[in-house]
Amino acid sequence: MKIGILIQLLKNLFSKSMTVKFPHESIPIPDGYRGEHDYDINKCIS
Structure with a gap:
């Protein structure tokens, strides 16, 4: 179990980040x- 955590840690350390720094990128x-999507309450028929 500890080996699996260590392997996952090493993978995450050397992989590219999945998030984007939104206002700048x-x-x-x-x-x-x-x-x-556009939601207009006046066009709703139900």
Whole structure:
């Protein structure tokens, strides 16, 4: 069990971070991106 934790620790130490420093960096927008969802309470029919 301790070996598994050590292996995971070493993997995480030398891998690239998954998070982005948002205001200063941005992620590339995929080609299929169709925009943000829009919710208008006046158009709701239920």
